Amino acid sequence: METARTRDVTEAGGGPGAPRRRRRGVLAAALTAAVVLLGGGTFAYFHTNVLGPDRICHGWVTPDAAAAALGGGLGRVSASEDSATGCTVELTGWLPGKEKRLSLRSVREQSGFPFRKGVWEVSAGRPVQLGAAPGTYDAYGGWALVPACKGTDGAVPAVRADVTGQDAPGDADGMRRVVTSAAQALAADAGCAGPDSRSSRTLVPSAPRDTDPEKVCGIAGFRLPGVRGPQGSALREEITGSLSAGLYCDVSFAGDKEGPFARFAVVRDPAMAATLKGRAFDRVRCAGQETVLAHDLRYLDDSERAATRVPDTARLADTFGAAARGALHCG
Structure with a gap:
């Protein structure tokens, strides 16, 4: 005969097997948690750096x-x-x-x-x-x-x-x-x-573009009239930066796989300018800041120079320097 006490125990999940069932439930939960922790730890070890050193490479980087x-x-x-x-x-x-x-x-x-x-x-x-x-x-x-x-x-x-x-x-x-x-x-x-x-x-590069022969590298007064590629191709240029911050410009013949035939730089960063000490480049003060006007011209033999009409290095440097000084209002 079912008594009130028996009903109460049964409805509450009691009875002789209840402690064993509860222990099995606790054990299953603990095992699941351990598997999750192990899996998470394994994932963290192989896919993140949470368990690794704070710095590597002689302490140079994280x-x-x-x-x-x-x-x-x-x-x-x-x-x-x-x-x-x-x-x-x-x-x-x-x-x-x-x-x-x-x-x-x-x-x-x-x-x-x-x-x-x-x-x-x-x-x-x-x-x-x-x-x-x-x-x-x-x-x-x-x-x-x-x-x-x-x-x-x-x-x-x-x-x-x-x-x-x-x-x-x-x-x-x-x-x-x-x-x-x-x-x-x-x-x-x-x-x-x-x-x-x-x-x-950071100075970001521009997209390559056709060169304006009356304003090479975007510098007013920097002219290379008549300069063309060996087969008459146009000039192309790519520019990083600006005159005020520092400008780096590569000038190429369109389609030339050898890359730029001339590079120009208006170097205004003090550390960059220091690397040019002793070089035969113009050093001027522009708005109170030391500025180096650097250039590099690829070797062109006499026939290439005649075909392209590229000025010699001295004339090219003079043309670039005069235009850059004027554009920056250098003293």
Whole structure:
């Protein structure tokens, strides 16, 4: 006969088997939680850097900054310090063959870098960073000067970064961040830290365009009348920056696979200008700021010069310098 007490116990989930069922439920919940935690921890280990070191590559950069330079996405960052001046960063996920690698190096460039004759490493086709750790970069790599540091033998301390071992590019802004971070860390280690990253500004390239022969590189008065490609092709130019901030301009013959035949620069960043010390370029003061008017002309033999009507280096420099000084109202 069912009593009120029996009904109460049964309805409340009681009875002789209730404690065992409750223990099984608690055990199942604990096991589920453990699986979730294990899975979450495994995911975090292989797809994030939450369990890794705060800084890598001799302390130059954070794992997140290195991952951003490689294009970001899920994956774990590891770093191998190949030498006292180099490091290889790898971004690895679950799938094999999806590794991305970044080479990061502290280097001592030859005197004249980045404006060595015939080997300019400031291209109007890449963004140029000024201020803290000035340099250039794109999705495949970049470099930055180490702020305020000077080599005793005329060498130029810098940082280089390159995406290696893959066809896919990294990320341009991530590359900017990683070379800036590394350059500033090296400068701090050497006791010659320059301005912090808040002083930085970026000059962005324009789209390639036809050159106005009466206003080459957008500079009023800079004229190259009659200059054409060997087969009569037009001139093309690409510009990064402006006269007021600093201007970098590449001039090419349309369709020429050899690239620019002339490069021009109005260098106003103090650290960039310092690399040109001792070079035979015009140095002027414009609005109270030291400015270097630099140029580089590809070698053209007599027949090429006759066919293209490109002035010789001295005349080209004079024409460019006079126009730039006039446009900037330099004293």
